[in-house]
Amino acid sequence: MCGFAGFLDIDARTPDRLATVREMAATLVHRGPDDDGAWADDAAGIALGFRRLAILDLTPQGHQPMDSADGRWAVVFNGEIYNHAELRARLEPHPWRGHSDTEVLLEAVARWGIETALAACDGMFAIALWDRAERILHLARDRIGEKPLYWAEAGGSVVFGSELKALRRHPGFDGAIDRDALALFMRLGWIPAPHTIHRSCRKLPPGSVLSIRGPERRLRPYWSAMDRAAALAGSFTGTRAEAADRLDQLLRQSVGLRMQADVPVGVFLSGGIDSSLMAALMQRQSATPVHSFTIGFDQAGYDESPHARIVAAHLGTRHTEVRIGEAEALALVPALAHIWDEPFADPAALPTCLLAQVTRRAVTVALSGDGADELFGGYGIYRSIPRDWRRLERVPAPLRRFAAGLLGLVPAAPLNAVAGAALRFGRKRRSYPGYRLAKAAETLAAGSQPQLLGLHYSRWRGMPAPVPGAGAAATVFDGEALPLSVLADPALATMVLDALAYLPDDLCVKTDRATMSTSLEARLPFLAAAVMDFAWSLPTGFKMDGAVGKAVLRDVLYRYVPRELVDRPKMGFEVPVGRWLAGGLRDWADDLLSEDRLKRQGLLDAGLIAGMWRDHRSGRKSWQSELWHALMAQAWLDTVR
Structure with a gap:
């Protein structure tokens, strides 16, 4: 396991390429404390940097960046090819220099081509592969996305790496925040590929190869969870x-x-x-x-x-x-x-x-x-989502949309205000009936099982948008057509959607x-x-x-x-977020969620979130999930500003 970073200059010239790529890779020392390497070709404008966590072949023969035996290919590779011994046997005879899976991967690419080689690998990996002969940079990721790989257009260069912190060290990187992706995060608690928090940057989708030559960007899958299922x-x-x-x-x-x-x-x-x-x-x-x-x-x-x-x-x-x-x-x-x-x-x-x-x-x-x-x-969602979708389908879609539209006409704010007034008459817990009606309208308006699953994962349902002005970034939950063989089994369809996102x-x-x-x-x-x-x-x-x-x-x-x-009820790896926010994390949260701070930053709806924090802090209403999303966004902003 390791970390890597690099860049390819296309219409720009990164100053001191070798020093820059070393600086980028140095941010990944936690991923690879055992060794480091860097290489640059000024004529081609390519630079590769690497941090190694030595797992297989602890000798210098596992050092990266690594060249293929024929000299055509240079690679940095994060992950493991578990069936490397089997592939090594298939590639014999070959004058192996060591025992690393990286060397096997390189020779497989040289012999069979990139997509055939990747399809033969049982492993977790992210790869940056430079083809000296064709002057093409190839970026690739494992089937399901165990290993991360980010890439971005950066002022005439393409930068890439295992973590965003490495990309940020390139002088051309644009760190502008993608408000649409931030809205996705506030809804889900994570940002689905290909989106990232930065407008200029993308996650490489699992099971895919991105080839870059000059202005050309060619993204294609070598494996698809949906197709396999x-x-x-x-x-x-x-x-x-x-x-x-x-x-x-x-x-x-x-x-x-x-x-x-x-x-x-x-x-x-x-x-x-x-x-x-x-x-x-x-x-x-x-x-x-x-x-x-x-x-x-x-x-x-x-x-x-x-x-x-x-x-x-x-x-x-x-x-x-x-x-x-x-x-x-x-x-x-x-x-x-x-x-x-x-x-x-x-x-x-x-x-x-x-x-x-x-x-x-x-x-x-x-x-x-x-x-x-x-x-x-x-x-449990593999039972509940298909069940709920079957119930919705009993009502004709036009009628569902009509009912959702009627509910949407009911203004949430007055209903919530009436419920809030009950606090003056001794009620201890606050309710938000307006939000509940809007949430019901969203459920009725769901046009497909994927959309219903997306609602299951969503926070802030039925509420004002926490990121004002944000658009709707596309996700797998948006109702794209699923193959009939998958749709025929609604539980399988839900599992496959989970495998995709x-x-x-x-x-x-x-x-x-x-x-x-x-x-x-x-x-x-x-x-x-x-x-x-x-x-x-x-x-x-x-x-x-x-x-x-x-x-x-x-x-x-x-x-x-x-x-x-x-045999016992599933517990999960959870923590008592609500109790912590009322106790040991209260001062930390007070600082991050202060209305003045939120207004100065101008990203999240300051009045909405500060009000929810007051509700939660007083014990009138638990907003622990929504507030945890807001806190993680705020804490992240502190790390980059």
């Missing part, structure tokens, strides 16, 4: 027991490949279904106790450590459990904005950071169960930034290409058995861990 939907025809056998085999293979490293490897263990299965499959393939890690919190409703302890004892792992006090957790909150580098409001970011810090004390690589819920039906742009972002902030590599076995393909081929009934999610995954887990040790 559409092609595979309903294709598995075996029994559930046969499905469990096959899934067990695929996961053992995926876990085994992701255990390969020349440094210590461990596993995140919460004691839930996904992490327990990861720990079990690792221990089954290890001759010594696997090192497992968990953190515990003082507040019982947020503490999974007792469950992790029981599973670890059953499996015989070498278990590390660290208790985190509230003061220690709160001390990290102001640093989150710098770590994530653009606004990000998933509250699970905080405990994930704390767990990564604990884990890095003992190992350099950790396996995680991320992705299982999205592939195997672990969330929530999984890469929230879950993978959370895991990558949290672990990389402490130079820890996280590996996600559930996101192996073969596992994803198999999940999409399964009947929904194998994933969701009545009210039980991840049914076939549980079948596999029970082969290794007794069900009584892991």
Whole structure:
């Protein structure tokens, strides 16, 4: 795992290219503390910078930027190619210089071409590849978006890198804020690709290649989650027991490949279904106790450590459990904005950071169960969204739109004011009936299941826009047509939409930034290409058995861990945001959400947000989710201004 940055001058000349790219890469030292490298070709206007976290081939032969054996290609590469040994065998004979997966990737590109080489890779990666012969820069990203890659037009140059902080160090970078993207963030709590918080900048979509030559920009997919799901939907025809056998085999293979490293490897263990299965499959393939890690919190409703302890004892792992006090957790909150580098409001970011810090004390690589819920039906929305959409479809669309229009005619402010007046007569909690009516109108107006899912993820529903003047940036929730084979299974359609947006742009972002902030590599076995393909081929009934999610995954887990040790309501990696805002974070929030400060910045609706903060602070109304989004936006602004 590493970090890289670079630029290609097209109509500009970056001063002292080598020094500039070194400065850009230096911002990524947390992603790669073990080695650094830089290279520039002044005649071509290209510069590549690199920071290395040594995982495979710890010798200098793994140094980057790396050239191909034929001298045509130069690469910087962040991630892992787990099947590099298989690809190396296919590429024989070849005079290998070392044992790194980077060298294998380069030779695969030289022999097979970029898209064929990437399609052959089982891994997580972001790549910048310079073709000396054609003078083309290629940027590429892994299938599901485990590894980040940003790029921007910067005053006659194209700049790129693993994190935005590297791009900001280029003298041509335009840091103007994209108000439309900020509005998306306030709605979702994360910014979906290709958008970023900066108007000039884009995230490279997962599974794609961007080729840049002069003024030409050619973006194309080499893999598509939607296309794979559409092609595979309903294709598995075996029994559930046969499905469990096959899934067990695929996961053992995926876990085994992701255990390969020349440094210590461990596993995140919460004691839930996904992490327990990861720990079990690792221990089954290890001759010594696997090192497992968990953190515990003082507040019982947020503490999974007792469950992790029981599973670890059953499996015989070498278990590390660290208790985190509230003061220690709160001390990290102001640093989150710098770590994530653009606004990000998933509250699970905080405990994930704390767990990564604990884990890095003992190992350099950790396996995680991320992705299982999205592939195997672990969330309640995979039942509720299809159910709610079926109910809406019973009412003809024109009638729904008419009803939504009528509700939209009811002004929210007077209704809210009448409800607020009740506070003068002894009512302690404030209600907002105007907002509730507007929210109902939005639901009735939903024209597709994707739009309904987008509403599920949205905050600020039925309320005034928190970013005045912002437009509506396009997302996968906007009702674009889904393939019929996917739409035929509404639960699958919801899972695939999550694989296109929530999984890469929230879950993978959370895991990558949290672990990389402490130079820890996280590996996600559930996101192996073969596992994803198999999940999409399964009947929904194998994933969701009545009210039980991840049914076939549980079948596999029970082969290794007794069900009584892991069967319990899903807890999730949550933190008590509302209580913290009323307590230890109150002064911090007071400063960030002051009406004067919001007015000076001119980005968020100062009156709206300051009023919500007064409501929340007084206990009249909980706005913890909406305010957390606002606080993360404000905290991020502090890091760049």
